[in-house]
Amino acid sequence: MITISSLTKSFGSGGPAVRALDDVSLEVADGTIFGVIGQSGAGKSTLIRMVNQLERPDSGSVTVAGRNITELSGRELRLARQQIGMIFQHFNLLNHRTVQGNVELGLEIIGTDPAERRRRTADILELVGLGAKARSYPAELSGGQKQRVGIARALAGNPRVLLSDEATSALDPETTRSILDLIKTINRELNLTVLLITHEMEVVKRICDSAALLERGRVVEQGSIVELISRPGSRLAGELFPLGPVPDSNANTIVDITFSGGTADSPVISQLARRHGIDVSILGAVIEHIGGNQAGRTRLELPGPAHLHALPIAELRAQGLLVEVMRGQAA
Amino acid sequence: MIDVNAPTFWSDLVDVLLVATGQTLYMVTLSLLITIVVGLPLGVVLVGTEPGGLFERPFGSRALGIALNRTLEFIVNLGRAVPFIILMIALIPVTRLILGTFIGTGAAVVPLSAVAIPFFARMVEIALKEVDHGLVEAADSLGASSWQIVAKVLVPEALPSIVLGVSTTITSIINYSAMAGVIAAGGLGDVAIRYGYQRYSGIHMVAVIIILFVLVMILQGVGSAVARKLSHRSSTPAESPVFRRLLAREPRGG
Numbered sequence: 001m002i003t004i005s006s007l008t009k010s011f012g013s014g015g016p017a018v019r020a021l022d023d024v025s026l027e028v029a030d031g032t033i034f035g036v037i038g039q040s041g042a043g044k045s046t047l048i049r050m051v052n053q054l055e056r057p058d059s060g061s062v063t064v065a066g067r068n069i070t071e072l073s074g075r076e077l078r079l080a081r082q083q084i085g086m087i088f089q090h091f092n093l094l095n096h097r098t099v100q101g102n103v104e105l106g107l108e109i110i111g112t113d114p115a116e117r118r119r120r121t122a123d124i125l126e127l128v129g130l131g132a133k134a135r136s137y138p139a140e141l142s143g144g145q146k147q148r149v150g151i152a153r154a155l156a157g158n159p160r161v162l163l164s165d166e167a168t169s170a171l172d173p174e175t176t177r178s179i180l181d182l183i184k185t186i187n188r189e190l191n192l193t194v195l196l197i198t199h200e201m202e203v204v205k206r207i208c209d210s211a212a213l214l215e216r217g218r219v220v221e222q223g224s225i226v227e228l229i230s231r232p233g234s235r236l237a238g239e240l241f242p243l244g245p246v247p248d249s250n251a252n253t254i255v256d257i258t259f260s261g262g263t264a265d266s267p268v269i270s271q272l273a274r275r276h277g278i279d280v281s282i283l284g285a286v287i288e289h290i291g292g293n294q295a296g297r298t299r300l301e302l303p304g305p306a307h308l309h310a311l312p313i314a315e316l317r318a319q320g321l322l323v324e325v326m327r328g329q330a331a
Numbered sequence: 332m333i334d335v336n337a338p339t340f341w342s343d344l345v346d347v348l349l350v351a352t353g354q355t356l357y358m359v360t361l362s363l364l365i366t367i368v369v370g371l372p373l374g375v376v377l378v379g380t381e382p383g384g385l386f387e388r389p390f391g392s393r394a395l396g397i398a399l400n401r402t403l404e405f406i407v408n409l410g411r412a413v414p415f416i417i418l419m420i421a422l423i424p425v426t427r428l429i430l431g432t433f434i435g436t437g438a439a440v441v442p443l444s445a446v447a448i449p450f451f452a453r454m455v456e457i458a459l460k461e462v463d464h465g466l467v468e469a470a471d472s473l474g475a476s477s478w479q480i481v482a483k484v485l486v487p488e489a490l491p492s493i494v495l496g497v498s499t500t501i502t503s504i505i506n507y508s509a510m511a512g513v514i515a516a517g518g519l520g521d522v523a524i525r526y527g528y529q530r531y532s533g534i535h536m537v538a539v540i541i542i543l544f545v546l547v548m549i550l551q552g553v554g555s556a557v558a559r560k561l562s563h564r565s566s567t568p569a570e571s572p573v574f575r576r577l578l579a580r581e582p583r584g585g
């Protein structure tokens with residue numbers, strides 16, 4: 001649905017230019033939720049703003065629903081933008097318009113007639129759970145409600161794609177979850193493709209099908225969540241399962257074992273202990289709901305150097321578990 | 332010298348004041364209408380033709396945008412810099428060209444508009460610049476054209492500030508209209524000068540001051556009330572004007 005190829009963008013004339021995006025390529029499949037995660041200044045906003053051309057690239061292209069949007073300008077670009085909804089960190093609602101008026105804005109721009117506008121707005125407000133607030137002004141709403149209006153406004157024109165620029169960063173954790181769930185719902189019900197950027201792993205965990213890690217303007221890793229979880233050494237997976245740094249361990253071996261999907265309930269520890277007579281100590285474990293599935297990672301300490309445990313490790317891998325030897329490899 | 336004890340003094344005073352108030356209101360209202368009609372678009376164009384503005388490239392030409400911006404800036408600065416009394420005299424040929432005459436109440440509208448337009452355009456400019464750029468981006472993301480952004484986002488969002496600008500502009504037009512006696516436009520200022528100053532009538536002077544003061548207070552009050560009503564930012568009851576006035580009347584408890 002969205003194909004981003006080799007986007008490059010620098011800012012600043014005069015002084016040293018900031019390379020906000022450096023050869024970024026991504027592919028967002030139709031109907032999926034794709035999360036781009038990165039630290040402040042990584043270039044996330046710059047990237048997402050390229051998708052509706054609020055920002056023009058130095059080079060590279062963005063294709064949305066088969067149209068190269070980077071080539072468009074004027075009226076053609078405006079028409080293309082009407083197919084791409086966007087929601088913002090600070091909601092960006094018009095203070096002088098009611099909830100209803102805000103949602104109608106996009107429809108007025110498109111030129112929908114008033115009766116149709118009202119009908120469509122009522123439907124969409126119902127969908128986002130704000131049917132009762134149509135006549136309120138933004139100043140009378142909570143942050144979560146404001147973002148619901150933002151979502152309604154973005155959806156009113158029936159876009160194919162929704163862009164979300166840190167849509168939940170200004171919200172408390174509980175409201176964040178309810179907004180994320182709403183995004184997931186509309187993604188499913190309207191078959192809407194969502195590209196979101198965030199600096200919070202929670203967001204990726206809760207609703208994303210795929211993710212990319214952006215660092216200093218470059219994509220360092222990307223893939224579907226399922227794929228990332230079973231990818232050895234994946235930094236995104238490491239973030240998904242926050243086990244912390246590997247502790248210094250004298251002569252022992254430390255392994256991280258990742259369970260997901262069908263392997264989620266393998267009796268690993270008892271297997272190691274009983275079948276191989278190994279004294280296993282558990283250093284940490286994280287179990288997460290990721291994209292609706294249970295997945296987890298356990299960090300175990302095994303006595304002695306890794307080569308002593310080659311056989312049991314191979315056995316676990318044969319069962320489809322991801323086993324990463326974090327320490328003790330070289331011994 | 333005016334004789335306060337003359338039998339017709341008080342009725343003459345009322346007549347003079349009524350006529351003068353009428354002249355002042357006429358000059359001010361007409362100048363204000365012209366000022367808004369010209370100053371509002373001028374303010375929009377001033378902001379729009381700035382680098383990165385909505386009308387950065389009128390007809391696709393950045394050079395034209397720059398030229399337009401510089402020219403308007405120059406005119407606005409000039410209008411703000413020249414003292415009104417000089418502007419009024421300097422504009423006499425222009426007034427004569429437009430109206431066929433350069434004296435009288437109607438003729439004063441030309442210099443009054445000329446001084447108020449740059450003033451108001453600056454206020455509009457400031458009001459428009461206060462609008463959160465995020466709102467413009469939101470409209471952009473919905474596929475709005477530049478004109479739609481002006482009409483649906485910028486001006487309506489800036490309206491409370493623009494209304495405050497209007498009421499400040501009225502005050503300054505009233506202020507300048509006091510000098511319009513120079514071109515025989517009459518008005519309250521003229522009464523103060525002709526009766527109060529030249530004929531030593533303290534009563535005329537005081538009456539004019541009271542009328543001007545009341546006029547300005549009413550207009551400012553209405554302006555602020557309208558601005559507050561238009562601004563939907565403060566909507567809690569504690570912030571509504573009625574509620575605040577009620578609170579103010581409450582005796583202070585221990």
Ligand SMILES: Nc1ncnc2c1ncn2[C@@H]1O[C@H](COP(=O)(O)OP(=O)(O)OP(=O)(O)O)[C@@H](O)[C@H]1O
Pocket residue numbers: 011012018019020038039040041042043044045046047199
């Ligand atoms: N309009 C601009 N002019 C100059 N520099 C810019 C501009 N926009 C972004 N940058 C720079 O580009 C880099 C990437 O900015 P960007 O806003 O994309 O980061 P981000 O990942 O969204 O960060 P945050 O999480 O803080 O929003 C930063 O170094 C920033 O200073």
Ligand SMILES: [Mg+2]
Pocket residue numbers: 044045046166
């Ligand atoms: Mg950002």
